[in-house]
Amino acid sequence: MKILVPIKRVVDYNVKVRPKADESGVDLNNVKMAINPFCEIAVEEAVRLKEAGSATEIIAVTVGAENAQEQLRTALALGADRAILVETDLEVEPLGISKVLKAIVEKESPNLIVMGKQAIDGDNNQTGQMLAALMNYPQATFASELKIEGEKAVVTREVDGGLQTISINLPAVVTSDLRLNEPRYASLPNIMKAKQKPLEIIKSDDLGVDLNPRISTLKVSPPPEREAGIIVESVDQLVEKLKNEAKVIS
């Protein structure tokens, strides 16, 4: 079984980003970049399926600028076998990304696509579902457990009320939630080995996919500031404040 793992280069999750002063966008000067945490979980899941003998090959793919090769190398160091960069300098929206991924899926014919449920920059939570729609594949989003059973995948999903288990026919798209697994750290030898693994670069123009944006960002502003609060000295004072000042308890 062949697994395709689409990943994304994003701002490291520890960075607190701010809008630019002129509100034209997000200030990303000199911030640390990393593989999106949910994508890392997706890579790990694919590697575990390979280690368990369910998968034979793992291909990591991303759509982005030349420097996104760094995150593909991370995926290779974690255990992906080869990587594909679909290179573009455009900021591609989820719909465009899913169209690019459709072209890659048609070329590579994976049995399973595992990817992160959302990227922590745009917080869109769309690409996996869109790819599934374009391919007419079933989808299992927000997965916390994934089992391959013959021609089907049995997936436990994190839903608002608890957990839901569904069975989907392969090929399919599965998107990872936080508790699908805990990704390993890449070892130094594996990081070195990753440098030798194949990384193919495809120009997005060569795929003939419509990447035109449908959404324009008019401005990016800071969220409303909360006024500074106070430190209370005791539980008594806290309860008194909540009753008489904030009036949120009676």
Next chain:
Amino acid sequence: MTALVIAEHDNNELKVSTQNTISAASKLDGDIHVLVAGSECNSVAEEAATCEGVTKVLYVDSKEYENFLAENIANLIKNVSDDYSSILAPATTNGKNYMPRVAALLDVAQISDISSVESEDTFQRPIYAGNCIATVQSSDSKKVITVRTTAFDAVAKGSNSAEILKLEEVNDAGISEFIKEELAKSDRPELTAAEVVISGGRGMQNGDNFTLLEGIADKLGAAIGASRAAVDSGFVPNDYQVGQTGKIVAPNLYIAVGISGAIQHLAGMKDSKVIVAINKDEDAPIFQVADYGLVADLFTALPEMESKI
């Protein structure tokens, strides 16, 4: 100009997130229809028809919609979408699951998790865990939107009596199958709809200690939540999680206990009206967003608080 709101329900009752979404749709100037798709959910359709501002309910009742499988629901929504300029669903795990599929089937972008409607094509939405608010304009003729329910006050229910139109639309994609659901049963209010939420973090040390929160929750009629750390550590199930990728809450009172206040947690609760933080680490970032901070050991503070409220 008509908006279609996809109802959130469990085949028995309409969820309040539907009313929040109708409220967002009402800012778009036009008629509002609601789609109720499910199995043996006649009572839900009737409930939806009583929501303020709704002019028509499309009611589809068939076995293959019982569990809201994305493949079936998305095909259905696409098939009824012709007459609508916008389609809105709450950004619940259901809405997040099927709506991007609808958008792709219609070849339009989705605008996720809107927190404000600026005009019929312009919206605000949080990005980067709520550290930035983007104002975005869609050029698609049909808008597919998910709604951050805490950002819109629920419309009233019970006064209206909109027409209910029953449709026979069968869509079994046949590629996915529901197996089972393990849903938490609780007498407490739903986390996303509660007036008061009390959440525990890693500082709770184990799941048993969450009983310390329960006593206070009982007295305040509160829902109980948790940070990712507490869920990852196995103290409580995943449906407790408040944060960027968990539930977004904005109650009148949010009490964070033993929660350090990672960006990802703040993203899920910082629109709460009043925030209380109880933590023994005075440098914890949670205190920066708290209206009232108490630097104390939660194991002494919680029982004392329970006795005094």
